[in-house]
Amino acid sequence: xxxxxxxxxxxxxxxxxxxxxxxxxxxxxxxxxxxxxxxxxxxxxxxxxxxxxxxxxxxxxxxxxxxxxxxxxxxxxxxxxxxxxxxxxxxxxxxxxxxxxxxxxxxxxxxxxxxxxxxxxxxxxxxxxxxxxxxxxxxxxxxxxxxxxxxxxxxxxxxxxxxxxxxxxxxxxxxxxxxxxxxxxxxxxxxxxxxxxxxxxxxxxxxxxxxxxxxxxxxxxxxxxxxxxxxxxxxxxxxxxxxxxxxxxxxxxxxxxxxxxxxxxxxxxx
Numbered sequence: 001x002x003x004x005x006x007x008x009x010x011x012x013x014x015x016x017x018x019x020x021x022x023x024x025x026x027x028x029x030x031x032x033x034x035x036x037x038x039x040x041x042x043x044x045x046x047x048x049x050x051x052x053x054x055x056x057x058x059x060x061x062x063x064x065x066x067x068x069x070x071x072x073x074x075x076x077x078x079x080x081x082x083x084x085x086x087x088x089x090x091x092x093x094x095x096x097x098x099x100x101x102x103x104x105x106x107x108x109x110x111x112x113x114x115x116x117x118x119x120x121x122x123x124x125x126x127x128x129x130x131x132x133x134x135x136x137x138x139x140x141x142x143x144x145x146x147x148x149x150x151x152x153x154x155x156x157x158x159x160x161x162x163x164x165x166x167x168x169x170x171x172x173x174x175x176x177x178x179x180x181x182x183x184x185x186x187x188x189x190x191x192x193x194x195x196x197x198x199x200x201x202x203x204x205x206x207x208x209x210x211x212x213x214x215x216x217x218x219x220x221x222x223x224x225x226x227x228x229x230x231x232x233x234x235x236x237x238x239x240x241x242x243x244x245x246x247x248x249x250x251x252x253x254x255x256x257x258x259x260x261x262x263x264x265x266x267x268x269x270x
Contacts, residue, residue: 137183138265139173141165142258152251153200160204160244160252162262173264179243182236186269189233192216192244194252195259197225203247206232209240217247227259233267 143151145164152158161178173180182188194216196202203217218228234242244262246252254260 135184135266135269137170137172137188138263139165139168139170139180140261140263141168141173141175142261143252143254144256144258146256148253148255150251150253152246153249154246156248157205157245158248160246160262162244162260164258166258170266177243178262179241180264182238182240182242184266184269185237186235187233187267188236188242188264189231189267190242190262190264191229191231192262193227193229193260194218194250195225195227195254196250196252201247201250202226202252203228203250204244204252205247206230206242207245208234208236208242212245215247217250225253235270 141162142164143149143160143162151160159178161176163175165173165175168175170183172183180190190206192204192206194202194204196218199221201217201219203215205215206213213234214230214232216228216230218226220226234240236242242264252260
């Protein structure tokens with residue numbers, strides 16, 4: 001039994017192999033005509049005629065696209081040139097603006113300098129004006145402007161008030177008190193004239209800050225009129241006061257003719 005099986009197995013294997021070869025031959029006999037038919041069809045068709053319409057359309061599209069790109073490039077070039085011109089113009093304007101700014105700053109500095117000089121000049125002018133005003137100091141006054149009057153005699157020295165003011169440049173003389181107050185340090189000159197009559201002495205003394213400086217005094221035993229006068233130059237400080245006192249026991253006369261007077265003026269400041 002075992003020997004029969006051994007002899008049958010190779011036979012079975014041979015039968016299977018022959019069947020497989022037959023199947024492959026049948027399949028190949030069906031595939032080969034199909035391949036031959038395809039090759040014949042491919043050989044009969046022209047590949048140039050098949051691709052030609054597609055290449056022309058692609059070329060046309062590429063030409064149109066290239067034209068558009070050229071037009072866009074030209075447009076961009078024009079815009080770029082316009083922008084470059086604007087930039088150059090702006091740079092010129094900036095340069096001009098910088099120059100104007102520098103000029104403005106320079107003019108501002110000059111204006112400040114001129115203003116400072118003007119202020120200094122203005123201050124100097126004010127100082128000069130004040131000094132000029134101070135330098136113009138002068139007055140002249142008499143005891144009476146209208147009517148007539150005898151003043152005195154008194155047992156003590158009495159201040160005299162010269163009420164009728166002829167001139168008072170600088171307003172240094174006070175017609176209410178009869179005193180002169182120095183507005184500036186300097187040399188001043190004063191003169192005073194006293195008039196009297198009827199056998200009475202006539203005289204007055206010039207006083208500086210309470211100190212008797214010069215006296216003018218005259219006496220006559222006759223009934224005729226008498227007069228006395230004197231003058232002095234004084235160095236006065238600012239605020240020094242000068243006035244006249246009637247000498248005790250003397251008397252003076254005045255009327256609209258202004259016989260008794262008191263005058264003074266600044267010679268020069270110091």
